[in-house]
Amino acid sequence: MNLKDQVAIVTGGSRGIGLGIAEALSREGVHVVVVATQQAKCDEVAASLATQYGTQSIGLACDVSSSVSVQAMVKAVVEKFGHVDILINNAGITRDNLVLRMSDDEWQQVVNVNLNSVFNCTKAVLRPMLKQKKGRIVNISSVVGVMGNPGQANYAASKAGIIGFSKSIAKEIGAKGITCNVVAPGFIDTDMIATLPAEYIDNIIALVPQRRLGSVEDVSGVVLFLSSDMSAYVTGQVIGVDGGMHM
Numbered sequence: 001m002n003l004k005d006q007v008a009i010v011t012g013g014s015r016g017i018g019l020g021i022a023e024a025l026s027r028e029g030v031h032v033v034v035v036a037t038q039q040a041k042c043d044e045v046a047a048s049l050a051t052q053y054g055t056q057s058i059g060l061a062c063d064v065s066s067s068v069s070v071q072a073m074v075k076a077v078v079e080k081f082g083h084v085d086i087l088i089n090n091a092g093i094t095r096d097n098l099v100l101r102m103s104d105d106e107w108q109q110v111v112n113v114n115l116n117s118v119f120n121c122t123k124a125v126l127r128p129m130l131k132q133k134k135g136r137i138v139n140i141s142s143v144v145g146v147m148g149n150p151g152q153a154n155y156a157a158s159k160a161g162i163i164g165f166s167k168s169i170a171k172e173i174g175a176k177g178i179t180c181n182v183v184a185p186g187f188i189d190t191d192m193i194a195t196l197p198a199e200y201i202d203n204i205i206a207l208v209p210q211r212r213l214g215s216v217e218d219v220s221g222v223v224l225f226l227s228s229d230m231s232a233y234v235t236g237q238v239i240g241v242d243g244g245m246h247m
């Protein structure tokens with residue numbers, strides 16, 4: 001796969017899908033920068049990756065919804081490693097509510113963390129990637145961004161926004177050796193869906209041709225492909241990882 005000694009920033013790399021992606025990249029010899037909100041947790045995950053896979057993984061706490069915080073994080077990465085090859089925009093939150101009951105805060109928090117973060121992180125890595133004339137950007141959207149979902153208008157809007165942004169970026173920097181693709185997971189077994197009622201999950205599973213939730217590994221395999229040389233001629237694409245829920 002030829003990813004050895006590349007440097008990847010994985011936002012939301014402390015747990016769930018992001019941790020799975022960080023592990024999959026580390027297994028290929030990538031030095032992963034684990035980004036989440038708590039420094040201690042980032043350090044713990046990075047140290048475990050470094051020990052397990054013999055990489056120089058580091059943890060950097062950063063609120064990805066803040067452009068100032070993101071610029072400082074990317075600056076620290078470039079200062080330490082001299083390059084940044086892969087960006088995985090994975091950090092995300094939900095604040096579910098019906099639109100009639102949704103507060104301004106619930107709307108803004110979700111758009112800030114899920115969508116503004118993608119602009120912040122992508123903009124910050126573009127300069128180093130343009131200099132290197134190579135880069136891989138993978139943005140984690142959701143099946144909900146493609147299909148919509150009652151109670152998740154804020155989340156769906158943020159995830160649909162990621163798709164339009166990614167296609168535009170793919171067109172802006174396609175000739176510069178940088179690809180930008182989207183992975184749209186279905187319902188994946190992580191903390192994010194842990195609080196949903198069992199009956200809700202059963203109803204979702206009934207809509208999935210494969211009749212199961214997705215696993216973190218289902219998603220990380222596709223992200224690994226899009227991070228590698230194997231996907232050199234793939235850009236601006238939205239790859240569903242949803243057991244066939246949307247087709």
Ligand SMILES: NC(=O)c1ccc[n+]([C@@H]2O[C@H](COP(=O)([O-])OP(=O)(O)OC[C@H]3O[C@@H](n4cnc5c(N)ncnc54)[C@H](OP(=O)(O)O)[C@@H]3O)[C@@H](O)[C@H]2O)c1
Pocket residue numbers: 011012013014015016017018035036037038041062063064065090091092093113140141142143184185186187188189190191192193
């Ligand atoms: N699980 C699903 O069913 C599913 C389906 C489709 C798409 N997705 C998407 O996949 C991505 C990962 O989901 P998940 O299920 O793995 O979620 P998760 O288990 O809840 O983990 C979310 C991650 O995002 C980080 N994060 C949240 N706010 C942040 C901020 N302001 N700055 C930096 N990091 C922040 C969290 O860090 P802390 O630990 O510091 O909070 C955590 O590492 C999200 O974008 C989600 O929307 C998930």
